[in-house]
Amino acid sequence: MTELDLSFATDLLLQLVGVLPVTLGMSFLAMALALVLAIFFAIVQIFRIPGLNGFTQLYISFFRGTPLLVQLFLFYYGLPQMFPSMTAISAFQATILGLGLHFAAYMAELIRGAILGVDRSQMEAALSVGMDRLTAMRRIILPQAARIAVPGLMNSFIDLLKSTSLAFTLGVAEIMAKTQLEAASSFRFLESYLVLALVYWVVIMIMTWGQKYTERRLEEAY
Amino acid sequence: MALLELRNLHKAFNGQTVLDGIDLQVQQGEIVVVLGPSGSGKSTMLRCINYLETPDKGTITISDQSVDAESAGKKEILALRRKTSFVFQNYALFKNKTALGNITEALTTVHGIPEQKARKKAMTILEDVGLADRHDAWPSALSGGQQQRVGIGRAMALDANLMLFDEPTSALDPEKVHEVLDLMKKLARQKRTMMVVTHEIPFAREVADRIIFIDGGKIVEMGTPEEILDNPQDPRTRDFLRQVL
Numbered sequence: 001m002t003e004l005d006l007s008f009a010t011d012l013l014l015q016l017v018g019v020l021p022v023t024l025g026m027s028f029l030a031m032a033l034a035l036v037l038a039i040f041f042a043i044v045q046i047f048r049i050p051g052l053n054g055f056t057q058l059y060i061s062f063f064r065g066t067p068l069l070v071q072l073f074l075f076y077y078g079l080p081q082m083f084p085s086m087t088a089i090s091a092f093q094a095t096i097l098g099l100g101l102h103f104a105a106y107m108a109e110l111i112r113g114a115i116l117g118v119d120r121s122q123m124e125a126a127l128s129v130g131m132d133r134l135t136a137m138r139r140i141i142l143p144q145a146a147r148i149a150v151p152g153l154m155n156s157f158i159d160l161l162k163s164t165s166l167a168f169t170l171g172v173a174e175i176m177a178k179t180q181l182e183a184a185s186s187f188r189f190l191e192s193y194l195v196l197a198l199v200y201w202v203v204i205m206i207m208t209w210g211q212k213y214t215e216r217r218l219e220e221a222y
Numbered sequence: 223m224a225l226l227e228l229r230n231l232h233k234a235f236n237g238q239t240v241l242d243g244i245d246l247q248v249q250q251g252e253i254v255v256v257l258g259p260s261g262s263g264k265s266t267m268l269r270c271i272n273y274l275e276t277p278d279k280g281t282i283t284i285s286d287q288s289v290d291a292e293s294a295g296k297k298e299i300l301a302l303r304r305k306t307s308f309v310f311q312n313y314a315l316f317k318n319k320t321a322l323g324n325i326t327e328a329l330t331t332v333h334g335i336p337e338q339k340a341r342k343k344a345m346t347i348l349e350d351v352g353l354a355d356r357h358d359a360w361p362s363a364l365s366g367g368q369q370q371r372v373g374i375g376r377a378m379a380l381d382a383n384l385m386l387f388d389e390p391t392s393a394l395d396p397e398k399v400h401e402v403l404d405l406m407k408k409l410a411r412q413k414r415t416m417m418v419v420t421h422e423i424p425f426a427r428e429v430a431d432r433i434i435f436i437d438g439g440k441i442v443e444m445g446t447p448e449e450i451l452d453n454p455q456d457p458r459t460r461d462f463l464r465q466v467l
């Protein structure tokens with residue numbers, strides 16, 4: 001058994017902190033994309049908007065029914081063969097697109113459940129003061145659904161952030177790829193992956209604090 | 223011309239008839255109290271007037287806006303609804319808004335009134351309903367009676383042609399009922415047009431211009447409070463009054 005090489009570990013840690021913006025950038029952009037799509041799909045399902053409703057069901061079924069890694073490969077390697085214009089897409093963009101589309105499918109169900117969890121009388125009250133259904137959604141229902149959805153959405157976000165590690169398979173220079181490179185050239189696998197695990201863990205712990213704060217703020221009214 | 227006219231209104235839930243051809247006219251400034259046993263269709267009638275329930279057949283006309291149930295479009299329904307305001311049995315305050323926010327919400331989002339002006343109007347109304355000091359309280363921090371007064375304030379702010387009250391005191395603790403009824407009497411004195419579904423007979427006697435008795439989805443009898451309460455003609459009205467008085 002060999003001793004842990006602390007100076008190697010510190011060195012790698014500093015390098016990873018330098019690359020962290022790539023991981024975080026992909027996470028936040030993909031999450032934003034997923035949220036917008038998920039709210040859209042949830043509303044389509046709740047209002048049973050003709051035409052879109054069937055598409056949404058198919059979408060959710062596909063993205064929940066196939067592995068994320070397969071979807072990423074499909075976007076980055078597969079689709080450009082059919083649509084040459086897509087060859088211009090970078091691995092970074094393909095990851096954001098893939099993660100966003102994938103997690104939107106899960107989050108749509110979560111948000112749909114949260115919207116249905118808001119008391120029916122809230123929609124009736126909004127209609128009674130003369131709002132149309134979309135305004136009622138935006139002003140009254142979604143803010144109340146947010147409170148129900150936040151813990152679940154945070155779970156999705158944590159899952160999404162960790163899934164950015166798959167981007168290394170497309171060649172994105174994020175923290176997983178960086179660690180692999182360093183580990184392979186130094187043969188210090190234990191230190192490398194320990195440090196990497198630690199970085200993910202700390203980032204997610206910070207997110208969780210943020211979640212607690214958000215939940216407290218959303219609880220104020222209740 | 224009547225402010226509200228219902229013609230041949232029908233509604234069924236899962237094949238069960240709830241409204242069986244309601245014809246009714248309400249005049250501007252009139253206060254109409256609707257009585258009837260539970261399940262008689264009185265709440266459903268009220269909820270059809272602003273399309274919280276969709277009638278199966280019949281027409282609803284409020285001043286110049288007419289909606290035929292069999293050919294009603296979204297825009298017509300919205301226009302009809304905006305001529306009414308509604309007070310709910312369970313208050314149904316917006317849980318994500320303060321007392322003040324519950325009143326300003328529709329003023330800013332529906333009527334496009336600037337935030338400052340809406341707040342000023344809402345504060346005046348909160349003073350009217352005696353809750354100015356609680357303007358920044360969340361609904362969850364208010365008692366049932368206070369919540370219902372905000373609910374009435376929210377309806378008042380709309381300045382709608384017709385105010386609809388669906389059993390506004392039924393969910394309240396007995397000692398809170400009077401504070402809500404007192405406020406409604408105040409509105410009645412301002413000659414707002416009101417339709418009130420309630421079981422509060424003394425209130426009906428004091429405030430109503432006309433009482434309507436509904437049973438089995440039909441208007442059985444209507445008249446002044448004296449006519450209906452002291453000298454009911456129909457056996458169903460007599461039965462009902464014997465039970466509640």
